[in-house]
Structure formats: C-alpha cells, structure tokens
Amino acid sequence: MKILLLGANGQLGRSFAEDEGLAARGELVAATRDGTLWNGERAETADLAEPGLDALLDRVSPDVIVNTAAYTAVDRAEQEEALAMRINGEAVGELGTWARRHGALVIHYSTDYVFDGMASTPYAVDAPTGPLGAYGRSKLAGEVALRASGADHLILRTAWVYAPHGHNFLRTMLRLGAERDELRVVADQQGAPTSTALIVRASLSALDRWLADPGSRDELRGTHHLVASGHTSWHGFASAIFDEAYARHLIPRLPRVVPIATADYPTPARRPAWSVLDNAALERHVGVRLPDWRDGLREVMDRLAG
Numbered sequence: 001m002k003i004l005l006l007g008a009n010g011q012l013g014r015s016f017a018e019d020e021g022l023a024a025r026g027e028l029v030a031a032t033r034d035g036t037l038w039n040g041e042r043a044e045t046a047d048l049a050e051p052g053l054d055a056l057l058d059r060v061s062p063d064v065i066v067n068t069a070a071y072t073a074v075d076r077a078e079q080e081e082a083l084a085m086r087i088n089g090e091a092v093g094e095l096g097t098w099a100r101r102h103g104a105l106v107i108h109y110s111t112d113y114v115f116d117g118m119a120s121t122p123y124a125v126d127a128p129t130g131p132l133g134a135y136g137r138s139k140l141a142g143e144v145a146l147r148a149s150g151a152d153h154l155i156l157r158t159a160w161v162y163a164p165h166g167h168n169f170l171r172t173m174l175r176l177g178a179e180r181d182e183l184r185v186v187a188d189q190q191g192a193p194t195s196t197a198l199i200v201r202a203s204l205s206a207l208d209r210w211l212a213d214p215g216s217r218d219e220l221r222g223t224h225h226l227v228a229s230g231h232t233s234w235h236g237f238a239s240a241i242f243d244e245a246y247a248r249h250l251i252p253r254l255p256r257v258v259p260i261a262t263a264d265y266p267t268p269a270r271r272p273a274w275s276v277l278d279n280a281a282l283e284r285h286v287g288v289r290l291p292d293w294r295d296g297l298r299e300v301m302d303r304l305a306g
C-alpha cells in the first residue's frame with residue numbers, strides 16, 4: 001500500500017511523519033509545499049495553490065491520500081479568501097476526483113469553524129453548517145467538493161489543534177507568558193483543545209478498520225468529529241497551559257490570565273462562540289476512546305518538559 005501525506009510540515013502533518021504509524025502501514029511518501037521537510041530531508045513538492053496536482057498523484061499513485069495541508073490563517077483569510085478557497089476548497093475536490101478515478105481513499109481534515117457557534121449542545125455530524133468567516137467557508141467548500149467527487153473519503157472535523165511544534169495557541173501562550181506579566185484571553189468561546197497525537201491515533205484506528213473490515217466502509221465513509229472530550233474556553237485552556245507548564249518548571253512564574261469577552265479582543269474574523277463537537281459517533285464506529293482535553297495537554301507538556 002502506498003500512502004501520500006500532504007502538508008507534512010504542518011502541525012498535524014509533522015506529527016503523522018514523526019509517529020511512524022503511517023510508515024508502518026505502507027510505503028509513505030511525504031509532500032510539502034517546497035519539497036523539504038522540517039528536518040531538512042527531501043520530500044515531494046505539492047503546492048495546493050497551483051494547478052497540476054494530477055501530475056504528482058499520477059507519479060506517486062497512492063492508495064491512500066492523507067491531506068493535512070491547508071490554509072489555516074483564520075484572520076488573514078478574510079483578505080485572501082480566493083487563495084483559501086483554492087487551497088482548502090478546489091484543490092480538495094481535485095484530490096477527490098483523482099481518488100475516485102483510481103479507487104484511492106482520501107483522509108481529509110476539516111474544522112469546527114464550519115459551524116456558526118450559536119448552539120449550546122455539542123454539534124452532531126449532520127448539524128447544519130454556517131461558517132462565520134472566510135476560513136470556515138473555504139473548509140466547508142472542501143468538504144462539499146470531496147463529497148461531490150464520489151471518492152471514498154473520511155472527513156475528520158477537528159478543533160483547537162495544538163502540538164509541541166508549529167503554530168498554535170499553546171505555543172503562542174507560552175511565548176506571550178514569557179514576555180508579559182498579564183494576558184487577556186477570551187472566556188466566552190467554548191471548544192475542545194485537541195492534540196495532534198490524539199488525531200493521529202484516532203485516524204490510524206479509522207484507517208485500520210477501513211482496511212481490515214471492508215464491511216465497515218459504509219458506516220465509516222463520510223464525515224466524523226474527531227476532538228478531545230470535554231470542553232473549555234480559550235481562557236480556561238490558557239490557564240491550564242500555564243498551570244501545567246509551571247508544575248513542570250517550564251516557566252519560572254505564573255502570569256495573570258484575565259478573562260475577557262470576545263468584544264474586548266477584536267479580530268478580523270469572527271469565531272464561533274460554541275465550538276463543541278459531539279465525538280461519540282466516532283468512538284462507536286472506530287472503537288477508539290477520545291480522552292479528555294486535559295489528558296492531551298498533560299501529554300504534550302510532558303513532551304515539552306522532556
């Protein structure tokens with residue numbers, strides 16, 4: 001089996017590449033935008049903003065495409081919606097079209113930002129979407145295009161993703177906390193911080209079930225919510241980050257973390273107030289346990305401390 005990993009330098013892509021789980025299941029071909037991995041090794045080049053993905057796909061001829069590449073700059077997307085649409089929308093449709101023609105499976109990631117955040121109970125997979133901003137619209141376009149392609153696919157919607165590496169809220173907090181005595185963080189947006197390690201583990205379980213049990217495919221094919229269990233606010237997440245970092249002597253002192261309202265932290269893109277996704281169906285279909293978000297945080301902090 002040949003597996004093509006797109007976006008191997010991103011938070012999630014790098015976690016897949018480091019984990020070795022994909023490589024243990026087949027011949028893994030990693031691709032990045034510039035043809036180089038974060039560690040200096042060579043990779044395939046795949047720029048989703050450019051036409052010509054078919055040439056790479058024809059050459060690699062994957063049985064499974066794991067697409068972790070995406071335009072993820074939520075605020076900048078408000079100014080660059082066409083580019084976000086190309087990368088997160090059209091290019092995903094092209095992957096699907098190739099996959100349908102060649103009988104390949106596409107594992108693709110989407111986001112809580114496809115919802116409008118007006119709910120007050122966890123979003124079910126089939127809840128109506130209604131993105132508030134350009135990034136969410138572009139990710140929804142990718143979901144729609146992949147479904148329309150007719151390819152075998154798993155769309156795994158996740159949220160509030162972080163890792164010991166890459167661009168994420170956890171690393172931003174640790175940087176700002178080292179620079180300032182006080183941070184102001186929104187307390188009226190709720191979600192489930194989800195580590196890339198959790199996403200990798202659950203994705204591999206889903207892939208294993210897909211491969212081992214063709215009878216499961218009708219149940220698995222389609223969209224799922226892959227997030228940690230429980231929920232908190234960005235303020236709650238920031239406070240927990242500092243507590244865990246302080247307990248491991250990663251920071252010399254605890255900064256003050258002041259809860260504020262979204263209105264007091266104006267940003268170009270609107271974000272959903274309620275981003276909690278119901279992950280029970282994935283636990284049932286794939287037989288994985290999706291632990292509480294605090295477990296993932298402790299695991300990442302242990303890695304940073306180690």
Ligand SMILES: NC(=O)C1=CN([C@@H]2O[C@H](COP(=O)(O)OP(=O)(O)OC[C@H]3O[C@@H](n4cnc5c(N)ncnc54)[C@H](OP(=O)(O)O)[C@@H]3O)[C@@H](O)[C@H]2O)C=CC1
Binds near residue numbers: 008070157167
């Ligand atoms: N981050 C989050 O909080 C969440 C992410 N998701 C989704 O999960 C998936 C993984 O996200 P995550 O790992 O956090 O994202 P990152 O931003 O960490 O990584 C995205 C990767 O995509 C690459 N990329 C961007 N533009 C292109 C392009 N034109 N061609 C090829 N590659 C490109 C980037 O390349 P380069 O390194 O060169 O910039 C980067 O390596 C995405 O689908 C995202 O939408 C869903 C919910 C939450």
Ligand SMILES: Cc1cn([C@H]2C[C@H](O)[C@@H](COP(=O)(O)OP(=O)(O)O[C@H]3O[C@@H](C)C(=O)[C@@H](O)[C@H]3O)O2)c(=O)[nH]c1=O
Binds near residue numbers: 112113
């Ligand atoms: C840095 C900072 C942010 N915030 C707020 C702004 C925002 O409402 C919230 C999160 O900020 P960020 O810009 O880090 O997060 P953001 O880029 O919105 O994160 C999103 O990324 C995309 C890719 C997703 O798919 C989502 O699931 C989600 O993880 O925290 C503060 O209140 N204080 C601060 O000091």
